[in-house]
Amino acid sequence: MIGSSSITVILNCYRRPQNIQKQIKSLINQTIPPTEIWVWKNYHPDQDNFDWTVFNLYAQHAGIRVIESNYNWKYCGRFAAACLVDTEFTAIFDDDTIPGPRWFENCLDSYNDRNGIYGGVGVCLNQETSYQPNTRYGWVSGNQNTVEVDLVGHAWFFPSNYIKYMWMEKPMWANGEDMHFSAMCQIHGNIKTYVP
Template identity: 45%
Template sequence: ISIIQSRDINFKFHGRFSLPLLCDTEYVAIFDDDTMPGPRWLENCLDTSKRNNCIVGANGRTFEKGKEILNSHCFNHGDGSPVETEAEVDFVGHCWFFKTEWARNIWKDKPYSWDNGEDIHFAASCQIHQGIRCFVPQMPASDRSLWGDAENYLGHDDFATYKTNTHAGIRDGVVRYWVEKGWQPLCMRESK
């Protein structure tokens, strides 16, 4: 197990995906600084990733079918709530578990913005370049040891980026940018 931790440098959003390029492990996990996983979270991730050959996250989003594909038109999975059955989602966040080699995908295309949207960027670039999907694993109410974020309230302080006035607009731009580049969220794949 390799641990790379930053206490003094803020790599912001996309920068954290450069760190796996330094690892020689088969899998890597990246955690937001306000994420507190349960003790069996990594085991849960490894099982889910091996079964589905996918990126795993503590929360995920799927776009609503029949509506414009915008960040505001998403269903949440996880985010401090139980997930009784693993779910394929359009993108994951809060923490990511994936094959280390997949980190290269995020650097194949320039981001729409450096200020937000790395979760969407990573999912979209992995799908476009390698056909990799995203899943939120089972996190049952009866066993919080499997949860990716057992202390969800930590992400709701005054420093949370989702509270900035530019957050939603940037994310909508990121979504449009990636759809134009060929990303196909579930609602687009299901309608074919």
């Protein structure tokens, strides 16, 4: 399954446009490279003075799809774009996240053991009413084994058909994608969330 798995990546470009080419390079150099790379340019004033010339030429040459918005749709835009993915798996990355070379390989190996959402930074909620302080796993602290968590952020890897759960209840602007996606998958699909 691993060698034939197809993956579409959606990169969120928001406040750190200077990271986009590093992200693309890290994706192309994965042990299991993605089938497609899409860039969601979510408007932020930090992009106004960024020179997009080199990126635009590279994206055109490399066949990277670019979706550009003149409005800040928060997390809703890139997760809505995931509804259009045709590959078996979808990966979404924040613009502060550059995956290591075995990220997809690790996610696929873990997925073969346990179906679920996989992410870069996981949180186990210690209290019902507060987001922090909580126990965190993944890129922030490292973990040797796959850990079940309540939610993940910064990077998501999941079977593309899981995205339908995101929209079974209307997302709230005040919520984050980390909480909403994991909660909707758990409530409506009995799907757990992990950090590989």
